[in-house]
Amino acid sequence: MEPRDVPLKTRRHGLGRWAREDLRYDLSASLVVFLVAMPLSLGIAVASDAPVTAGLIAAVVGGVVAGLLGGAPLQVSGPAAGLTIIVAGFVHEFGWAVTCAITVAAGLIQVVLGLSRVARVALAISPAVVHGMLAGIGVTIALAQLHVLLGGAPGTGAWENITQLPAQLLGLHTGDAVVGLFVLAVLLVWPLLPKRVRVVPAPLVAIVGATTTAWALSWDVARVDLPGSLLDSVHLPELPSGQWAAIALAVFTMTVIASVESLLSAVAVDKLKDRGRAADLDRELVGQGAANAVSGMLGGLPVTGVIVRSSTNVAAGARTRASAVLHGVWVLLFSLLLVALIEQVPMAALAGLLVYVGVKLVKANDVRAARRQSELVVYLTTVACVVFLDLLMGVLIGFALSVLLMLRRVVWAKLRVSHTPAGRWTVVVEGTLSFLSIPRLSRVLSQVPDGAPVTVELAVDFLDHATYEHLAMWRDQHEKTGGVVHVDEVSGVRGGMPRRSPGVVLPRWFAPWSSWQTTVPAQRHGDQVVSGVREYHRRSAPLLRDVFEGLSDGQEPQAMFLTCADSRIVPNVLTSSGPGDLFTVRNVGNLAPSDDDGVGASVHYAVEVLRVPAIVVCGHSGCGGMRALLDGAADTDDAVGRWLRAGVDSVRSFEAGHAVDPGGGSSEGDRLSMVNVAVQVASLERMPVVRDAVAEGRLKVLGMYFDIGGAHLSLLTRDRTTFADLPEGVDVLH
Numbered sequence: 001m002e003p004r005d006v007p008l009k010t011r012r013h014g015l016g017r018w019a020r021e022d023l024r025y026d027l028s029a030s031l032v033v034f035l036v037a038m039p040l041s042l043g044i045a046v047a048s049d050a051p052v053t054a055g056l057i058a059a060v061v062g063g064v065v066a067g068l069l070g071g072a073p074l075q076v077s078g079p080a081a082g083l084t085i086i087v088a089g090f091v092h093e094f095g096w097a098v099t100c101a102i103t104v105a106a107g108l109i110q111v112v113l114g115l116s117r118v119a120r121v122a123l124a125i126s127p128a129v130v131h132g133m134l135a136g137i138g139v140t141i142a143l144a145q146l147h148v149l150l151g152g153a154p155g156t157g158a159w160e161n162i163t164q165l166p167a168q169l170l171g172l173h174t175g176d177a178v179v180g181l182f183v184l185a186v187l188l189v190w191p192l193l194p195k196r197v198r199v200v201p202a203p204l205v206a207i208v209g210a211t212t213t214a215w216a217l218s219w220d221v222a223r224v225d226l227p228g229s230l231l232d233s234v235h236l237p238e239l240p241s242g243q244w245a246a247i248a249l250a251v252f253t254m255t256v257i258a259s260v261e262s263l264l265s266a267v268a269v270d271k272l273k274d275r276g277r278a279a280d281l282d283r284e285l286v287g288q289g290a291a292n293a294v295s296g297m298l299g300g301l302p303v304t305g306v307i308v309r310s311s312t313n314v315a316a317g318a319r320t321r322a323s324a325v326l327h328g329v330w331v332l333l334f335s336l337l338l339v340a341l342i343e344q345v346p347m348a349a350l351a352g353l354l355v356y357v358g359v360k361l362v363k364a365n366d367v368r369a370a371r372r373q374s375e376l377v378v379y380l381t382t383v384a385c386v387v388f389l390d391l392l393m394g395v396l397i398g399f400a401l402s403v404l405l406m407l408r409r410v411v412w413a414k415l416r417v418s419h420t421p422a423g424r425w426t427v428v429v430e431g432t433l434s435f436l437s438i439p440r441l442s443r444v445l446s447q448v449p450d451g452a453p454v455t456v457e458l459a460v461d462f463l464d465h466a467t468y469e470h471l472a473m474w475r476d477q478h479e480k481t482g483g484v485v486h487v488d489e490v491s492g493v494r495g496g497m498p499r500r501s502p503g504v505v506l507p508r509w510f511a512p513w514s515s516w517q518t519t520v521p522a523q524r525h526g527d528q529v530v531s532g533v534r535e536y537h538r539r540s541a542p543l544l545r546d547v548f549e550g551l552s553d554g555q556e557p558q559a560m561f562l563t564c565a566d567s568r569i570v571p572n573v574l575t576s577s578g579p580g581d582l583f584t585v586r587n588v589g590n591l592a593p594s595d596d597d598g599v600g601a602s603v604h605y606a607v608e609v610l611r612v613p614a615i616v617v618c619g620h621s622g623c624g625g626m627r628a629l630l631d632g633a634a635d636t637d638d639a640v641g642r643w644l645r646a647g648v649d650s651v652r653s654f655e656a657g658h659a660v661d662p663g664g665g666s667s668e669g670d671r672l673s674m675v676n677v678a679v680q681v682a683s684l685e686r687m688p689v690v691r692d693a694v695a696e697g698r699l700k701v702l703g704m705y706f707d708i709g710g711a712h713l714s715l716l717t718r719d720r721t722t723f724a725d726l727p728e729g730v731d732v733l734h
Contacts, residue, residue, distance in 0.1 A: 022319040029318035030326035032201065033076055036312050037063075037327060038334065039207040042224065042342070043350040043357070044079040046148075047141055048087040050096060050301055052224050052342075053233035055079045056335045057300030063328020066291035066303060071283030072266035073321035076309035077291055079301040081357050082137050082261045083254070085391045087302060090250055092156075096299075100237035102247065103296030106254040107303075110289025113259065119281035122260045123267070126402035128375035129382050130264060131366035133257075133395050136386025138361025141354055143387075148351035149180030151222075158387045175219040176348035179210045183352030186210075201312070203353055210349035222347040231336070235299045253392045258304045262288045265305035269314065308357075378402045413437045413460065415444045425454040433458070435466035445474050450481035457488045510573050547579055557583040560606035562599075562680070563618040564590045564625065568708055571618070583610055589625030590617055592680045593646035594687055607689050607699060615684060615699065618713075619677040620706040626672045649683075650676040659721040677703040678720050 037059050045055030062077035070077070090099040113119065143161040144154035151173025155161045183206040190202035214221055240247050266279040284305070291303040313323055335342070362383075370379035382398030389397075413431040425448045429441070448454050456471070475485045513528045561571045561582045571577070571584050585602045592599055606612045619626075625644060628634075629651050634644040654661060654675040661671050681703045684690050693699035703716030705723050714723040 023322060025317045025319045026322040027326065029313055029316035029323040030330065032316040033309050033313050033318075033323065033327040034330035034334075035204040036201045037076070037078055037309055037331060039203045039345075039350070039353055040081075040306075040308070040357070041079050041331070042345065043354045044081055044084055045301060046224075046347065046350050047081070047084040047145060047354050048079075048301060049091045050087060050099075051233060051299070053335070054096075054299060054301045056331060057233065057298050058295045058303050060328045060332045060335070061295040061298065061300055062291050062303040062306075063324050063326075063331065065294050066287045066305070067321050067324030067328060068287070069283070069290050070266075070287030070305075070321070071280030071285075072269055072305065072310075073279075074310065074314055074318055074323070075262075075266050075269050075279070075284070075305045076313050076324045076327060077262070077288065077303050077305050078309060080258075080261060080304040080306050081141060081354075081361065082134055083257060083302050083304065085137055085140055085386070086250075086253055086257060089390065090254075093246070094240060094243070094250070095238075097235075097238035098240045098247070100296045100299055101239055102250050102254055103300075103302045104237055104293050105251045105296075106258060107289045107292025107294075107296060109251065109255045110259055110292060111286050112289075113255075114282045114285030114287075114289060117282045119259075119263055119285040122256075122263045123281075125260060125399060126375065126378060127366075128370045128373070128378040129395060129398040129402055130260060131363070131370065132379040132382025132398055133386055133391065134261075135362040135366065135379070136383040136394055137391070138358040139383065139387050140358070141361075142358030145351040145354040145358065149177065149184075149348050149355060151176035151348065173221075175214070175221045176346070176351075179214055179219070179221055179346045180348040180352035180355070182213065183207065183210050183349050184356055187353070187356045206353065207345060207349050210352070211345050214346050214349075215344055219346075224343050224345045224347065224350070233299055237296055237299070249392075254302055257391065257395070258288065258292065258302055259285060262305035265307045265310060268307055269305075269310045375402065375405065378405065411436050413441070415440055417444050417447050419452075423452055425449075425452050426457065427454060428457045428459065430459040432462045433460045433467045434462065434464045438467055438470050441467065441470065442474075448478065448483075450478070451483045453484045453486075454478070455486045455488055510570065544579065551580045555580050555583070555610065557581055557606075557610055557612055559583070559614040559616055560585065560603070560610075560612050561616050561618065562586075562590055562592060562684075563616075564588065564620060564623055566620060566623065568622075569618070569620055569706060574618070574706060574713055583612060588640070588643060589623065589629070589647050589676065590619050590680060591625075591643070591646040591676075592617065592683045594683060596646065600687070603684065603687060604689050607693050611698070613699060614702060615690065616702045616704055617677050617680045617684065618704040618706060619673040619680075621667075621670045621673065621708050623669060623673045626676060627669045630668060630672060647676060650679040653679050660716070660723070662722075674705050674723060677705055677716060681716065681720070 041055035041059040042052055043055075045052045045058075048054075058079040062079070066075075066077035087099060090102055094102070140158050143158050143165075146165065147154045147161060147168050150168050152168045152171070155164055186206035186209060187202050190198060190205065213219075262284065263281050266281060266284050270278050288303060288305065295301065295303050309327075313327075316323075318324075367376070367379065370376045378398055378401050381401055382394050384394075385397045386394030409431070411432050411434050413429055413433045415437070416428040417425065418428075419425040427444060427448065433441070456475075471487075475487070478485055513532060558577075558581055559575075561575070562585045563569050563571055565586045565588050571582050575582065583602075583606050585599065585606075587599070592603070594600070603615070606615065625647065628640065629644055629647050633641050634648050634651075635641065650672065654672045658675045658678065660674050660678045662674065663671075666674075681701050684701050685694060690699065690701065694701065703720075703723075704713055705716070706713050713726070715726050716722075717724055
């Protein structure tokens with residue numbers, strides 16, 4: 001959105017000249033985001049073992065710089081909980097000034113990566129790893145800040161924080177504990193209150209309430225200690241005096257984590273928006289890098305896109321990037337003019353806020369999603385490694401595990417064996433069947449008794465030569481014992497030859513029988529139908545059961561589809577539709593005679609009872625009915641001749657030079673088929689029930705022509721003079 005739906009004359013680069021109505025929404029949204037950002041920025045700085053003012057600097061820079069330069073206009077950037085662990089580690093190892101230099105270097109690398117247009121590579125990381133990383137960070141933050149909430153100091157690691165928690169509970173400081181628990185109580189209860197109350201952000205209410213209570217009761221609690229004004233805290237970073245390998249690793253870690261978190265947040269914000277263009281991720285990475293470089297130069301924390309602030313921004317009605325920029329301006333003004341208020345905030349209040357933020361990073365939806373995608377082990381492993389090792393190791397181990405699981409799915413076939421009471425065995429093989437699966441395949445096949453009839457279903461997308469040879473050898477050996485082996489090649493392995501690479505395989509629910517029923521003897525009439533029904537019950541019915549259950553009480557089709565009885569015309573395939581979408585009427589030649597009760601009854605039922613919004617007449621190339629009309633079949637007195645007399649008007653129009661006739665280049669029968677579509681459309685429009693519905697504006701009559709050889713469908717134009725390709729993005733019904 002640059003900006004959203006604003007006329008071209010109002011658009012400019014950067015901030016642009018915002019439309020007055022947009023600025024009204026952005027101003028109010030920026031104030032809401034500011035109220036959310038202030039306490040979070042302070043708390044994240046405390047959790048990062050950085051100067052408190054570093055969080056405020058990062059909030060200002062993230063809002064203004066990333067807001068101006070980024071490619072996700074509604075994303076709000078600032079200090080993020082996801083970086084607290086690594087920042088605290090860097091501060092402990094290198095000192096704060098060198099950590100600022102690391103932030104600058106990471107930002108410059110982000111700018112280079114964004115200009116190289118490789119931002120989308122970051123999205124290749126499994127969501128289970130990202131969610132596990134955030135959950136591990138949340139657990140680590142919560143464990144550390146629980147000690148601060150109770151009036152103590154956090155340990156150096158998660159295990160130490162866990163083991164020392166009982167002693168901390170026995171020696172808690174009452175004032176700090178009450179303040180921290182008050183903040184937690186407000187944050188937990190606030191979502192349950194009426195919506196008009198929840199307009200005020202919960203973190204603001206909690207921090208202000210705790211601060212006011214502690215001040216009014218004169219409690220002896222630790223408070224935020226600022227070294228001076230925000231401007232006094234600005235200082236240049238320092239270059240390290242050594243440890244260059246460790247510094248390089250630190251820069252790499254910060255670059256990767258900050259980039260991934262920002263880009264995933266930008267994608268999430270796109271899903272929250274109801275309008276506007278998708279985020280430019282490369283530009284967003286440039287904006288984030290510029291913000292990190294500036295923040296590090298000024299002595300601020302690293303900056304990322306923050307989903308909490310961004311979602312608040314969208315929910316508050318922001319329309320352009322002005323909201324993010326203004327929120328940074330409000331943070332700057334508050335920090336310069338109201339320093340005394342910040343110094344009244346109890347540290348335990350910020351600790352309570354951080355405990356809540358940490359717990360919220362562990363999301364039940366993420367756990368369910370990981371379990372649903374069979375990646376729960378990746379999620380849990382990442383969480384454990386982030387908590388008990390460190391962030392980088394946790395991410396690397398989680399990523400490596402996700403890659404291993406992906407490779408296993410690719411090369412690991414699913415094997416099942418079963419048998420009926422009558423002694424008929426079935427072996428099902430799904431997935432990729434390579435030489436790695438031969439030992440397991442051999443064990444499964446060995447369960448089939450000698451001489452037993454067996455069906456081997458190969459639902460595979462790849463079959464290598466070694467496995468093919470193993471299957472062929474087993475089949476020969478089993479048949480020598482008197483057994484019968486039927487190979488059901490679901491995947492399209494034809495002619496006994498293995499597929500050397502994955503290819504396009506038509507799903508059986510619309511693939512011709514000839515493409516997969518290669519073993520059915522031609523003389524056994526009806527076997528194709530029986531095999532097709534059996535395949536439907538085995539594979540399609542479980543997928544469609546819920547659909548048919550929803551249709552069991554009635555139908556609401558969106559169109560009546562009148563087409564030829566030709567077996568090559570499959571309306572649901574041509575229209576990408578499914579059960580319940582089309583009310584289909586078929587006859588030889590797709591004719592619509594006004595004096596035929598069969599067609600008339602179908603039209604009346606479709607228009608008056610089902611109230612379909614469209615009727616489609618679809619002809620096709622190579623139509624036997626049209627060829628018969630040209631050969632004079634309408635003059636005969638048999639059933640076909642009597643029916644085809646309804647197409648005589650089409651022949652007359654064709655001979656008279658109907659405008660739809662394309663002339664040379666097509667066969668005479670195909671040209672007649674096109675003319676016939678136009679004539680039958682006109683015949684339908686003369687039917688009273690159709691004429692009245694069209695006049696009321698609730699029905700359209702369309703003509704289509706299907707070129708079988710080219711697999712191409714074209715639409716009869718409104719002036720009924722030609723067939724044209726269906727226009728992209730145009731609603732032909734309106």
